[in-house]
Amino acid sequence: MPLMPNGHVAPPHPRRRSIPSACLIGEWPGPRRGASAQAREHASEVRVRGFPPSVGRSTLRVPGLDRAIMSGVSGMGGREGGGQGPDLLQRREDVRQANFLELFVDLVLVFALAGVVNRVARDIVSDDVLARWRAMAYMLVLSLPLIWLWITTAHITSWFDPRRRKIQYIVLASAFGLLVMSSSLPSAFIGRGLAFVLPYVILQLGRPLILIPTLRGHPLQQLYRRSLPWNVVSAGIFFAGAAVSGGARAALWGAAVTVDIVAAQLRWPAPGRPEPPVSAWATDSKHHLPERYQQFLMIALGETVLAVGTTFTSQPITLATSALLVVAFLSTVLLWRIYFYRSGQVLAEALATARDRDAAGRATGTAHVLMVLGIVATAVGFEAVLKHPAGLPEPAWLITSLGGPALFLYGRIRLERIVFNRLSLRRVVAIAALAAAAIPLDFAPPLVAPVVAGLVLLAVALADAHRAAGRPPEAPSPAH
Numbered sequence: 001m002p003l004m005p006n007g008h009v010a011p012p013h014p015r016r017r018s019i020p021s022a023c024l025i026g027e028w029p030g031p032r033r034g035a036s037a038q039a040r041e042h043a044s045e046v047r048v049r050g051f052p053p054s055v056g057r058s059t060l061r062v063p064g065l066d067r068a069i070m071s072g073v074s075g076m077g078g079r080e081g082g083g084q085g086p087d088l089l090q091r092r093e094d095v096r097q098a099n100f101l102e103l104f105v106d107l108v109l110v111f112a113l114a115g116v117v118n119r120v121a122r123d124i125v126s127d128d129v130l131a132r133w134r135a136m137a138y139m140l141v142l143s144l145p146l147i148w149l150w151i152t153t154a155h156i157t158s159w160f161d162p163r164r165r166k167i168q169y170i171v172l173a174s175a176f177g178l179l180v181m182s183s184s185l186p187s188a189f190i191g192r193g194l195a196f197v198l199p200y201v202i203l204q205l206g207r208p209l210i211l212i213p214t215l216r217g218h219p220l221q222q223l224y225r226r227s228l229p230w231n232v233v234s235a236g237i238f239f240a241g242a243a244v245s246g247g248a249r250a251a252l253w254g255a256a257v258t259v260d261i262v263a264a265q266l267r268w269p270a271p272g273r274p275e276p277p278v279s280a281w282a283t284d285s286k287h288h289l290p291e292r293y294q295q296f297l298m299i300a301l302g303e304t305v306l307a308v309g310t311t312f313t314s315q316p317i318t319l320a321t322s323a324l325l326v327v328a329f330l331s332t333v334l335l336w337r338i339y340f341y342r343s344g345q346v347l348a349e350a351l352a353t354a355r356d357r358d359a360a361g362r363a364t365g366t367a368h369v370l371m372v373l374g375i376v377a378t379a380v381g382f383e384a385v386l387k388h389p390a391g392l393p394e395p396a397w398l399i400t401s402l403g404g405p406a407l408f409l410y411g412r413i414r415l416e417r418i419v420f421n422r423l424s425l426r427r428v429v430a431i432a433a434l435a436a437a438a439i440p441l442d443f444a445p446p447l448v449a450p451v452v453a454g455l456v457l458l459a460v461a462l463a464d465a466h467r468a469a470g471r472p473p474e475a476p477s478p479a480h
Helices: 021-025 037-042 065-071 078-082 100-124 129-159 165-183 193-215 219-242 246-265 288-313 319-344 347-352 357-387 395-420 425-441 448-468
Strands: 045-047 059-061
Touching: 100 129, 100 165, 100 288, 100 357, 100 395, 129 165, 129 193, 129 246, 129 288, 129 357, 129 395, 165 193, 193 219, 193 246, 219 246, 288 319, 288 347, 288 357, 319 347, 319 357, 319 395, 319 448, 347 357, 347 395, 357 395, 357 448, 395 425, 395 448, 425 448
Parallel strands: none
Antiparallel strands: 045 059
8 A cells, every 4th residue: 555645554546437448539339238328318428537637527528429329330239230220221420431341342342353354354365356356345244243233332331321230241241242253253154154143133132122121111112122123134134144155145144234224324214103202323411422432443443453463473574564564553543643633532522512413423323334444444455465565466455455544534524524514625635546546556566555545644644734733723513
């Protein structure tokens, strides 16, 4: 026992209750299950003792603690964690950014798109001319179902609270489905068709069937009910494609994913039924969905780096392959710069102030799908040239090396219209330059095409920087 100056034993210091460090940064695990209503009411005010005099015995009000307690931020157990009925719906003011579980899905999509690039590049460098052209169709047929699953998952986490256990299970199932689909890519058109189709169909049908009973009385229930018949139609076409092989399978799968995308764009038409009161495409003010689209672009760019880097390590290190590695990296940086400056950077602000959020949401989704497909095609072109840096290029290689950046720029033109309500002439000129370069590049070494495409992208980025020099940042003026 410590002694006081007069020699007496000092009284024991009253025990102080420790405060979890998480509460000091606004994260509170919430009261234990079974806590009384009074405990819940007062749990958001924490009596802090033992701090410096500036804090002293004052009551510390932890920001967001009330919401954390009542919404069950921990997502564990009981009514808070499971979420029933309207509780599953996202509180628009609660969650603005993607959570870590959604970022986990992004990692799986990076792997999936890299698998598409490797699968298509294998055929595009084939000696069979028909196989090279067929690879272009394969790229679309394999990419679009993966992209569509990611988009529908992003919309689910935008409408519903991703902290709820049921939504977390749906997101994890979606990630696993993407993983299984990507594992079947090498032989998707010759043997393992069901491994590609089954996860897609199960998720497209299963997720609405899980969510519909929890939405009793909510307008979203009607929307999911309208989607089910169309999902059944596309599922039948997918299974029909799995029963055949080769080009017939690719054609049927392409038709099936087209049904899914077009039906969603048209809000799943149902003859004889009134229009649904809500739209799955409408964005909201918390910026969650626009930020997910920005991350979607980063996924595609990351896939390009992964695919090119992996292929480079398996090739002989020569001056040509080393130069292409540098060109591929710099081109990826330029794609990033062109996207984010400036339409991609202010996308959330533009959609938050859009007059017609339904139209703006549809247009934004389409623009990003086009840009991602362009990035995937660009990565295929890089891989083709890495594997065959000498000789003369094949026309299919030129289409990917030049057409990929052109498709990206076209999607970026559409995004410019959404955000600033104008036509980006610089990008139109760049697309024309890429098209004009195709004929002379047919007689040049394969490495020249990616270099020319990179120079065109550099010109666009420099023109953007020149236009913005000495001016304040431009505010968005959305078209919708």
